[in-house]
Amino acid sequence: MIEGEPLEASAGTQQAAFSRAAWVNVLGNTAKIVVEGAAGLAFGSFSLLADAAHSVADLVASVVVLVWGTSSYDEPDATHPHGHDRIEPLTALFVGAVIALLGLTLLYESTRGLLAGTEVTFSPILLGALAFAILDMYLVYRYTDAVNQTIGSTALEALAIDCLNDIYTSLAAVVGVLGVFFGVSALDAVAGGLVSLLVISQGVSIGRENVNYLVGAAPPPEKRESIASLLQNHPGVEGIHDLTVYYDGTVLEVEVHVEVDGEMPLRDAHDLETSLVDELRRQEDVGDAHVHLDPSGIGEWKDSVDT
Incomplete structure (x- = not known):
């Protein structure tokens, strides 16, 4: 098998695997939101609350992929005689737009935090919550990517990329929390701003690729x-x-x-x-x-x- 080339699988098998991967993303984002949100509220951590808010939109995107993207495997019918293949890039386009908008939101919040400052109470629980979030998203990423090796879904690829974005934003939050520990709280906002630029770039890249699929663009x-x-x-x-x-x-x-x-x-x-x-x-x-x-x-x- 050529590396990166999807394995052949029946439509029913692909649809079931797609659904499982989407469910894993839904549950993984839900767990991350609960843990980070609780720790952020308890200690007033801007980094954790922003990262949890990031995952709320990721959760919405995962639910959309679960409900909408699975329809791309439906057989052709009277209303869609050529099948439902375009639903998948439409779903991935939505995910890309969400990623880009989240990146812009994080950039705005980071800039505001850098200018106005933040009040955070340091606690090892903050680092523990971030460690959980990073491990959680890494496991979800590995599972989603492994499933997608047999499917080649642009929607799952977008979710996998978003999992990596979550890891990066959580690492930025770690820098911010450590900055609070060492008395340099501005590190929180600076790290968040840099990561938000990467998130925006990846969201735009996903969107551009899937727009080509939707408008019937020519291949290379x-x-x-x-x-x-x-x-x-x-x-x-x-x-x-x-x-x-x-x-x-x-x-x-x-x-x-x-x-x-x-x-x-x-x-x-x-x-x-x-x-x-x-x-x-x-x-x-x-x-x-x-x-x-x-x-x-x-x-x-x-x-x-x-x-």
């Missing part, structure tokens, strides 16, 4: 070139034109006109078309393909000049 040029090369190297193909490759959800759709011998028997032409479609669908990331056969050398109707 090398992907299109590899598909064109596959078609042109087939022994029954004399040329291709009007090749279009674009994202339909997280998978690629291929449309192409293939030029073949105009004297080819209809049954042979049918077998050739089937062979080409099957080969295209076997390519990584390709979900479906539509091949139109043209007799070579006759040109296209759209190339003709009206007289």
Whole structure:
């Protein structure tokens, strides 16, 4: 198996694994909120309360992924004849937006804390709560990432990245609490501000990737070139034109006109078309393909000049 390539699994198995991973994120964020929130309220820690507030929005995102993202595995129906694949990048886009907004909120709060100062009572319980939060999010990250190795879900990938963000923000809170212990409470706000910039950057990156999936953007040029090369190297193909490759959800759709011998028997032409479609669908990331056969050398109707 190529590293990073999802293992094959049935739709039912993938849906069940997706649901379990989403539930783990819901429960993990809930535990983090309770522990950090209680410790932050008890000792007036701005860092812990901000980190707990961060996880409240993460919890909302996890619930949305659980309820909404699972629908992407539903079979095509009368209202969605091409399936529900676009629901997954839409869910991931929501998660990316939440991450970016949280980063902006944390940046604002950190800046305000740096200018106005904070009043925190140091206690080892604060560090204990942060240690729990870091371990909690690390275990959730490892489980989510492991499940996603067999699924390749953009929504789970977004949640896994968000788990790492939680670890970074909790580490920033550790710096802040230690700053309080050593009498340098400004470290809390400075560390929080730096981490918030990373959170914003990752949220924007997730959003940009999934917008491409939703709007039917083209893949990188090398992907299109590899598909064109596959078609042109087939022994029954004399040329291709009007090749279009674009994202339909997280998978690629291929449309192409293939030029073949105009004297080819209809049954042979049918077998050739089937062979080409099957080969295209076997390519990584390709979900479906539509091949139109043209007799070579006759040109296209759209190339003709009206007289």
